[in-house]
Structure formats: structure tokens, C-alpha cells
Amino acid sequence: MLDDRIHALTGYTGLQLQRHHADRLLPPGLTALAEAHQALAGEEADVAYHLGRLHQLSGSEDLAGQALLERLTRVMRHLTDAVTRRDAHLDATAAVLAPLENAAQSRDEGELPDLTAPDFAHLLGLVRGARLHQHVVTQRLSVVTASGTRLPFPALQRLEEAGLVEVDRAHPLHAGQPVALTALGRRTLIGPAPARAARPPSGMPLQAALRR
Template sequence: MPTALDQRIEAAVGYGVEELRRHRDSGLLDAPHAALADAYRELVVAERDVTFYRVRLARLASSELPVDQALFARIERTLDQLATAAAVRDAKRSVAAAALAPIEADAPRQAPPQIATKDVAALLAIAQGAKLHEHLVTHRLAVATPTRTRISYAQLQHLEEMGLVARDTAHPVHAGQPVTLTDAGRAVLTAPRRAGPPGTTPAPLPPALPAVSRTRR
């Protein structure tokens, strides 16, 4: 369901509103963008209600129903429902516009760095939940993720140096240190597609990985 803010949102965030909603469902957005996505979702619902009552009114006016007091009552009731839906839609639009304003003020945002495809895959896996573990016998460090994506400790350090992930060092390594995306890491995953400079691997965003792990057999 298109809205009056679609083009403004796409211009401010750098990608379409459907992708914004997917990023929100995947938990990849920072607080301002998450608030915008939530407000936009409510606006779409309100816009759908306006369309519903508008179509109903058109059917009543163009149908072969007898022109009597019952029809007048149905038209009047539908007009009231349409007016209420439009008022709700206008209020939701104002909320969405207020959430969009600070993002528009910051646009264009600084382009996130281009990173290798394997690093994008690692960030996607970490977004689903990840922990750094130390093996009790070998003392080898490894990152465990629900998607079983292989992330070496060296790659984790590389992502940390880039400021894309962070560890909760309040937890001991043998029990598992939670690894999460930073705002910069989320920005990499939600950034518009760009061609990388010569000698680098572009980092297109794969489809969001399911939250449920798939156990290899």
C-alpha cells in the first residue's frame, strides 16, 4: 500500500520502503530507523483502511441497490467511517514524518565501507545471535552462531577492528561472550548497494537468514 511518504523515505535512507521493513524485522536498524519503520508500518495500515472505506463507498454509489432510506443510511455510515479512517491516517502520517525528519536532516549519510562478501555473511550470522567460546581442552577460540556460519577468531578481530561488532566482556569466554553488531555494522547491512573500488569484493546483501537454526545432518 503506497503512502505519501514513500519517496521521501527512500531518498533519506537510500533504499525502498519494503527493504526498510525487512531490515526492521531482521533487527538490523538503529533506533531512529527502527522508529521510522514502525511508524511507517502503522501508516500503511491506516492507508489501507482509507482505501477500504473509499472502495465501499464507491460500490454503494454505483451498485444496483434500491435508492431508499436504507441505502442513504449505509452511505452516511460509510462516509463517517471514511472520515474517521482519514483522520487516523493523517495522524499516523504526522508521526511517520516526525520520525523521518531527523534522518532526512542527516542525509546523505557517510557511505559505510565496502567489505568482503564473507564479512557480510559473518555480520548477518552475528545479527541472529552469536557468542565467542573458548574450548576447555584446546583453549581454541571460536564464534558460535545459530546459522552455523563459520567465523574464525581472526575474522572476529578483523570485524572488531573495523568497528562493526562488539563483545560483551562482562561474560567469561568459557561461558560464551555475546557478540553483537554495532551501529556501524548495522549500517553496512542496511546500506544501499554500491559497486566497490577496484580490487575489492562488492558486498551485496543476501536475503535475511531465518532465525531458526538449521542443523546439518
């Protein structure tokens, strides 16, 4: 089922994916997946409703007459339309999911992403970890590294979508959600750096920074 594939790819259940989407925490690729999944869930609910109505009418103790047959016919028509819409959304969600799975498989097979120099510098700034916070009043999201530097939230989204960092969303946002490099993120930093990318502060060797 798609929910199993989504969980295998993202680590989120369908409900968690929708919650993170509502909080605007997902990178663009997962945002598109969440929107497709949300539309699919709505069509699934519609199918379940009409199927329940069909069971209700077919189990009715009323005598089979013209009125009952007309209601059954009407419900069957609605159910057929709902199933058709559901299947279309199922295909649409699978179409969004497939390239994300392919990208994840490519990363697992050792291909390193081609980062811009700014994003490489942002990734480097996350070597010692960071926290994603949401201001209680303004609801503004901010990423603060262990050294106190602030990173743009869109940069974090791009790095997360590329599989280079992971955010521990088990923690509440107001308390700060830990951000850490993935194994792929660490391998990417060890590889060739883009031109004009920042290096570790205070002359610290990159390998030493990654071990900290």
C-alpha cells in the same frame, strides 16, 4: 510522497523497510521510522477499504432508499475517521523522518560524527570489510570481519545509522551480507581519532589500510 523520501534516505522501498524491521536488522533510528511507516500503512489500508465500500454502495443498482442512505452515511463516517487517523500517522511519520534526513544532509555536507573510542575501533575493524551472518538454527546475528574478528551487532547498527557503513542486504543472511565502509566512514577514520582508540594492526598505516 513519504515513500519516495524514505527510499531516497535509506535505499529501501517501504516493503523492504518492513522486512528488514521484521528481521531486526535496522539500527534504532530506522527502527522508529519503520514502526511509524508500518502504522501509517495500516491506516492507508483502512482508508482504501472504506473508500472501496463507498464506491461499491454508490454504484449499487438498488433504488435509493432510506436503508441505502443510512449505509452511505455510515461508510462516510468511517471513511472520515480513517482519513483523520491516516493524516495523524502521516504527520507522525514525517516527524520521525525529518531529523534523519537532516542528519544525512549534515553528513553529506562534510560534518564528521563524534564517535566514542570503542565505536571508532569497531569502524577501524571494518576497514577491510566484513559479513553479517544469521545462524540458521539460533537465528543469532554476528558480524565477522575479514580478519576473523567478531564485532557486536549493536555496534554495527550504530555505525550504519551514522552513515559510516553500509550492509548489502541483497544477499541472504545465511550466506553472509557484505559490510563495507561508506565514503563518510573512510573520512571519519582519516580524521582525529578519539583517545584510546585502536590503531591498524601490525603497524599498518591507516591510509594504506583504507586503500586495500
